Amino acid sequence: MGDAEIDEEEGGLPAAEGGGGTSPIIKWLLYVAGAIFGIIIVAIISMVVAKQTATSTFTQMKNVALVKPPPPLANYNFTEEFRINTSDKGEAHFVKMKLAFGIAKEDQTLSAELAERNAQMRDLINLIVGRKSKDELINIEDQLDLREEIKAQVNHILSEGKIQEVYFTEFIVN
Incomplete structure (x- = not known):
């Protein structure tokens, strides 16, 4: 126990x-x-x-x-194509492009202003594209960024309305 x-x-x-x-x-x-x-x-x-x-x-x-998809836009087409040298050092490259803007169909005052500022817009686009290198223009993403940059800069100088789209109807980098 x-x-x-x-x-x-x-x-x-x-x-x-x-x-x-x-x-x-x-x-x-x-x-x-x-x-x-x-x-x-x-x-x-x-x-x-x-x-x-x-x-x-x-x-x-x-x-x-x-x-619903947005209504179709009216186009403002540049009559002449753009031929712009790139900013590449050494080897020369250029961009050949045709450009159009998408604007609201009923906006006649904007159409008139675009026609009046044609030379000013061409100069602005030449400056924007001319400071890019060939490598900055090859990719689709870079071209989309270029569209947005052109749209923002052109809208900055317009007083009668805004462009809604930038279209590259032809875009060649050589």
């Missing part, structure tokens, strides 16, 4: 009464069941998030499809 009392005082169970604890096989089965339960929970959460994301993407695409 002395040994059983010592075990109880030390916080342990008496040796004869304990029964030996949980089997290692049961412990492993509990771990496997917990892992399977965790995987199932992660899979369910992933499916719910994926479904919500797909639904919101579809809704956004549906909203974009419902927007």
